[in-house]
Amino acid sequence: MELEEVACPLCGISSDVIWGRENGFIARRCEDCGVAYVSPRPTVAAIDEATRLGQHRTDAGVLKVEYRPIPSSLKLYRGKIRAAFAERIDAGRPLSWLDIGAGYGELVAVAMDILPPGSSVLGVEPMEAKARAAQAHGLPVRACTLDSLEGSFDVISLMNVFSHLPDFRSFLGDLARLLKPDGSLFLRTGNGGDLSRRADYPDKLDLPDHLVFAGRSSLRRILEEQGLTVTWEDTERLDTVRGAAKLMVKKALGKPVPFLLPYTSPFRDCFVRADRTMV
Numbered sequence: 001m002e003l004e005e006v007a008c009p010l011c012g013i014s015s016d017v018i019w020g021r022e023n024g025f026i027a028r029r030c031e032d033c034g035v036a037y038v039s040p041r042p043t044v045a046a047i048d049e050a051t052r053l054g055q056h057r058t059d060a061g062v063l064k065v066e067y068r069p070i071p072s073s074l075k076l077y078r079g080k081i082r083a084a085f086a087e088r089i090d091a092g093r094p095l096s097w098l099d100i101g102a103g104y105g106e107l108v109a110v111a112m113d114i115l116p117p118g119s120s121v122l123g124v125e126p127m128e129a130k131a132r133a134a135q136a137h138g139l140p141v142r143a144c145t146l147d148s149l150e151g152s153f154d155v156i157s158l159m160n161v162f163s164h165l166p167d168f169r170s171f172l173g174d175l176a177r178l179l180k181p182d183g184s185l186f187l188r189t190g191n192g193g194d195l196s197r198r199a200d201y202p203d204k205l206d207l208p209d210h211l212v213f214a215g216r217s218s219l220r221r222i223l224e225e226q227g228l229t230v231t232w233e234d235t236e237r238l239d240t241v242r243g244a245a246k247l248m249v250k251k252a253l254g255k256p257v258p259f260l261l262p263y264t265s266p267f268r269d270c271f272v273r274a275d276r277t278m279v
């Protein structure tokens with residue numbers, strides 16, 4: 001399989017610091033900004049194909065990346081959206097909301113339920129099988145690319161999308177063009193880039209499906225580059241007693257996960273709202 005070497009996607013420096021290994025791939029961590037990234041990695045064409053089909057073809061065989069729907073995320077998204085966009089929801093004016101990487105439509109369903117009457121919600125999901133599954137539940141999720149989208153949105157959400165982006169700079173730049181002048185991005189991503197030890201990451205790394213791991217400060221820097229300012233942030237920890245028990249089961253099944261004592265990991269699942277700085 002064809003691979004390409006890449007440098008830190010934030011500062012362009014090549015790092016020799018090996019942070020983690022999985023599925024025959026190596027994640028390196030930039031000593032300058034802390035961002036962890038896979039190098040060498042599949043080509044962008046191979047990444048695009050894997051995103052559409054839900055599987056990576058690696059030298060070790062086919063690697064499925066079709067995550068299942070997570071019913072508990074409905075409650076989580078409801079709470080986070082209410083908290084992050086309280087003033088916009090309470091104002092009662094309709095909002096236009098675009099969810100990128102909508103998956104099975106979990107966030108789309110929540111947004112349709114809690115946004116003010118007259119709001120419009122659209123999900124975009126590159127994996128056709130997932131988009132079809134969402135449509136079967138009556139959810140407006142389309143299997144299309146960003147360039148086929150028209151209009152502009154009050155909010156664009158990216159739940160666990162960031163780590164999959166081979167070039168977040170150009171991707172976020174494209175999104176900024178779809179945002180209204182006073183629009184907001186709403187992101188969910190882990191702070192893997194804040195962890196000096198891979199052992200603190202409380203799960204598989206899912207390489208090479210995950211290509212980049214930012215941290216809380218590097219994410220701010222990445223958003224600021226796009227003219228976006230973080231105005232709201234919240235975090236969840238995964239190293240609960242339940243989370244640690246789940247890892248022990250995975251470890252027993254031979255999955256590449258670390259042992260973790262509850263409430264010891266600096267890993268956080270981060271939720272961030274970033275508002276466009278008016279120009």
Ligand SMILES: [Zn+2]
Binds near residue numbers: 008011030033034
């Ligand atoms: Zn860097």
